[in-house]
Amino acid sequence: MAGTDKSQDSLAGGPAIILVDPQLGENIGTAARAMLNFGLTDLRLVRPRDGWPNERAISAASGADKVLDATQLFDTTAEAIADLNLVFAATARDRDMRKPVFTPESAATRIRERAATGDRAGYLFGPERAGLDNNDVALADSIMQVTLNPAFSSLNLAQAVLIVGYEYFRQGDATPDQSFEPGPTGFASKQDLIGLFEHLEGELHRGGFLYPPEKTPTMVRNIRNMLQRAHLTEQEVRMMRGMVSTLTKLRGRGQNDET
Amino acid sequence: MAGTDKSQDSLAGGPAIILVDPQLGENIGTAARAMLNFGLTDLRLVRPRDGWPNERAISAASGADKVLDATQLFDTTAEAIADLNLVFAATARDRDMRKPVFTPESAATRIRERAATGDRAGYLFGPERAGLDNNDVALADSIMQVTLNPAFSSLNLAQAVLIVGYEYFRQGDATPDQSFEPGPTGFASKQDLIGLFEHLEGELHRGGFLYPPEKTPTMVRNIRNMLQRAHLTEQEVRMMRGMVSTLTKLRGRGQNDET
Numbered sequence: 001m002a003g004t005d006k007s008q009d010s011l012a013g014g015p016a017i018i019l020v021d022p023q024l025g026e027n028i029g030t031a032a033r034a035m036l037n038f039g040l041t042d043l044r045l046v047r048p049r050d051g052w053p054n055e056r057a058i059s060a061a062s063g064a065d066k067v068l069d070a071t072q073l074f075d076t077t078a079e080a081i082a083d084l085n086l087v088f089a090a091t092a093r094d095r096d097m098r099k100p101v102f103t104p105e106s107a108a109t110r111i112r113e114r115a116a117t118g119d120r121a122g123y124l125f126g127p128e129r130a131g132l133d134n135n136d137v138a139l140a141d142s143i144m145q146v147t148l149n150p151a152f153s154s155l156n157l158a159q160a161v162l163i164v165g166y167e168y169f170r171q172g173d174a175t176p177d178q179s180f181e182p183g184p185t186g187f188a189s190k191q192d193l194i195g196l197f198e199h200l201e202g203e204l205h206r207g208g209f210l211y212p213p214e215k216t217p218t219m220v221r222n223i224r225n226m227l228q229r230a231h232l233t234e235q236e237v238r239m240m241r242g243m244v245s246t247l248t249k250l251r252g253r254g255q256n257d258e259t
Numbered sequence: 260m261a262g263t264d265k266s267q268d269s270l271a272g273g274p275a276i277i278l279v280d281p282q283l284g285e286n287i288g289t290a291a292r293a294m295l296n297f298g299l300t301d302l303r304l305v306r307p308r309d310g311w312p313n314e315r316a317i318s319a320a321s322g323a324d325k326v327l328d329a330t331q332l333f334d335t336t337a338e339a340i341a342d343l344n345l346v347f348a349a350t351a352r353d354r355d356m357r358k359p360v361f362t363p364e365s366a367a368t369r370i371r372e373r374a375a376t377g378d379r380a381g382y383l384f385g386p387e388r389a390g391l392d393n394n395d396v397a398l399a400d401s402i403m404q405v406t407l408n409p410a411f412s413s414l415n416l417a418q419a420v421l422i423v424g425y426e427y428f429r430q431g432d433a434t435p436d437q438s439f440e441p442g443p444t445g446f447a448s449k450q451d452l453i454g455l456f457e458h459l460e461g462e463l464h465r466g467g468f469l470y471p472p473e474k475t476p477t478m479v480r481n482i483r484n485m486l487q488r489a490h491l492t493e494q495e496v497r498m499m500r501g502m503v504s505t506l507t508k509l510r511g512r513g514q515n516d517e518t
Contacts, residue, residue, distance in 0.1 A: 034418070036411040063413060098442060098492060105429065106436035146425075147434040152295040154322060159293070162418055163425055166405075170364065175406040177365035183357060233357060 014168055015111050016042040016122035017161055018080045020136055023049045023128050029060025030158035031125075032067040038165030043071045044080045044122075077124065077136045086114050086121040089132055089140035090160055092153065097134060100142040107144040108167035123164055128157055185234035192237045197224055199241055203248045273427055274370050275301040275381035276420055277339045279395055282308045282387050288319025289417035290384075291326040297424030302330045303339045303381075336383065336395045345373050345380040348391055348399035349419055351412065356393060359401040366403040367426035382423055387416055444493035451496045456483055458500055462507045 017035055022028050022045060032043055045052060052073055061068050074080040081087050088107045089099075102110065111121040124140055126132030137143065146155060146163055155163070188196075201210065201220055210216040232240065276294055281287050281304060291302055304311060311332055320327050333339035340346050347366050348358075361369065370380040383399055385391030396402065405414060405422055414422070447455075460469065460479055469475040491499065 033413060037407045037414060037418075039408040039410075064411065066411070098440070098495070100437055100439045102437050103429075103434055109436075142437075147428070147432050148296045149298040149428075151298075152323065152325070154292060155296060159296075159418070159421055162421065166422055166425070169406070169408075170362075173406050175362055177368075178359055178361050178401075180359045181357070236357070 012041075013115055014038075014040045014042070015164070016044055016081075016084060016120070017164070018044040018046065018077070018122050018124050019048070019157070020046045020077050020080075020124060020132060021049065021127040022125075022157070025050050025054035025056030026060040027128060027157045028054065029057040029062075029064070029068075030156075031161045032057070032061040032064040032071075034158045034162040035165055036064040036067050037162070038169035040165050040168070041067050041070060042122075043067050044074060045071060046074045046077050046080050048073070049127075077139055081122055081124070081139060084120045084122045086111060086119050087124060087140040088121070088142055088144040089124045089137040090126075090144050090146075090164070091131060091137065092145070092155070093131065094145075095134060095137055095143065097137060099137065099140075102142055102144045104144060104146055104163050104167045105171075107142070108164070108171050111168065112171055123161075125157060125160065180231070182231075182233045183235060188232045188234045188237040192234060193227070193232065196232075196237050196240050196244075197227070200244050203244055206248075207251070271300075272374055273297075273299045273301070274423070275303055275340075275343060275379070276423070277303040277305065277336070277381050277383050278307070278416070279305045279336050279339075279383060279391060280308065280386040281384075281416070284309050284313035284315030285319040286387060286416045287313065288316040288321075288323070288327075289415075290420045291316070291320040291323040291330075293417045293421040294424055295323040295326050296421070297428035299424050299427070300326050300329060301381075302326050303333060304330060305333045305336050305339050307332070308386075336398055340381055340383070340398060343379045343381045345370060345378050346383060346399040347380070347401055347403040348383045348396040349403050349405075349423070350385075350390060350396065351404070351414070352390065353404075354393060354396055354402065356396060358396065358399075361401055361403045363403060363405055363422050363426045364430075366401070367423070367430050370427065371430055382420075384416060384419060439490070441490075441492045442494060447491045447493045447496040451493060452486070452491065455491075455496050455499050455503075456486070459503050462503055465507075466510070 017031065017040060019028060019031065022031075025048075028043075028045065028048065035041065035043060048054065050056070052071070053068075058068060072080075088102065088111075107123075114121060123144065124132055124136055126136065144164070146160065148155065197220075201223065204210055204223075205216075210219050227240075230236070276290065276299060278287060278290065281290075284307070287302075287304065287307065294300065294302060307313065309315070311330070312327075317327060331339075347361065347370075366382075373380060382403065383391055383395055385395065403423070405419065407414065456479075460482065463469055463482075464475075469478050486499075489495075
């Protein structure tokens with residue numbers, strides 16, 4: 001699923017993503033791509049194992065240059081989060097520490113609430129296999145944990161970053177839950193729709209479908225309710241009328257038969 | 260972020276994931292892992308390019324055997340979705356077709372609503388580069404589209420499947436937005452907490468911190484309000500009292516000085 005346009009993204013202000021002791025350059029690159037899909041651009045690295053810049057990261061980040069070019073390096077986690085005032089430590093396994101645990105959704109909600117008053121947030125992610133050191137977790141306000149299938153929990157770094165970015169973006173996104181584009185003709189007027197109903201029902205009646213007579217009103221309503229659910233466009237009503245005509249011509253009867 | 264336990268997952272009934280003309284075996288494998296993180300186990304393949312079973316898929320799916328072992332193969336999309344009655348076509352680019360477009364969140368909501376009355380749902384994903392053919396989109400009820408950064412939109416197959424699975428799982432997940440485990444001693448009683456307040460304030464007062472006298476009540480309330488926000492556990496109150504004692508001993512004054 002790929003598309004890229006050059007329009008200005010108005011997604012400034014999202015949380016920083018801080019990778020502590022990241023091991024594979026490739027994972028830094030895929031994390032950068034995951035970030036940029038959701039408009040996150042503030043990537044910080046603490047002691048990347050294979051140094052920086054990193055060819056594998058650049059290669060894996062293909063296209064997400066904006067993130068790589070702005071990546072900051074730090075020697076310690078404390079320095080990496082110094083300017084932030086709300087930090088979530090991303091952990092997979094439970095820690096025996098007195099720390100609140102947020103879901104990705106509630107962490108993103110908290111970040112957006114605090115951003116409204118100028119606060120700056122970030123997420124800490126630890127090295128791929130070991131996860132964050134408890135001392136780094138203690139530098140964060142709270143823990144963020146993605147609830148997963150207890151029988152199989154295996155998110156990689158980029159996927160965890162993706163979910164964090166997805167939740168942050170979703171909560172500020174104005175995309176309607178559901179949208180439908182009726183096209184240039186727009187939705188059919190009820191006049192047009194009722195015209196279709198009468199045309200169709202006339203032909204069905206002629207063909208003996210609306211039988212027995214005492215059931216006809218119910219059957220007609222059923223057909224009309226069904227077609228209403230399709231929310232036909234004006235163009236579709238015309239197409240339906242053409243379909244009815246075609247079918248009835250094939251049947252050997254013209255539209256001139258009396259009902 | 261990895262952990263796996265063998266407890267029975269009660270996540271049956273989730274949507275099927277149908278990959279149409281998947282190209283790389285590796286992507287099938289990573290999609291299977293993405294699914295199982297969120298309890299989705301019904302994977303269906305239509306004309307996998309490199310056949311099935313597929314070594315690269317097995318390798319990339321490492322651990323998600325449950326999904327691979329149950330994977331079904333089909334020659335056509337129509338056959339793959341025959342038993343379903345709610346299908347979303349996942350697309351990245353807009354299609355000039357009269358189809359409702361859902362967000363991942365609203366699609367998952369719709370699926371759960373319909374599941375309550377016994378309906379079975381699925382998501383169609385097209386080949387990695389080209390995406391779904393419009394004829395396949397026409398076999399679905401609606402489109403599901405992940406809104407992304409317009410300046411950079413590049414989700415791979417496993418990531419799109421991950422987001423679908425994440426939303427489905429999240430909407431059925433009872434994990435509280437925020438949780439905190441106070442440990443074996445539980446939260447401090449107000450008696451213990453007020454004991455700490457009085458101990459601390461006594462020492463601060465002795466040290467000349469609560470000055471001038473007309474500001475003392477406000478300063479005391481500020482300190483108490485700050486400490487209240489920490490929601491101290493009983494153990495932490497004891498620790499704080501020990502810290503206060505330690506600091507005041509270092510100061511050279513014992514606890515026997517008169518306030």
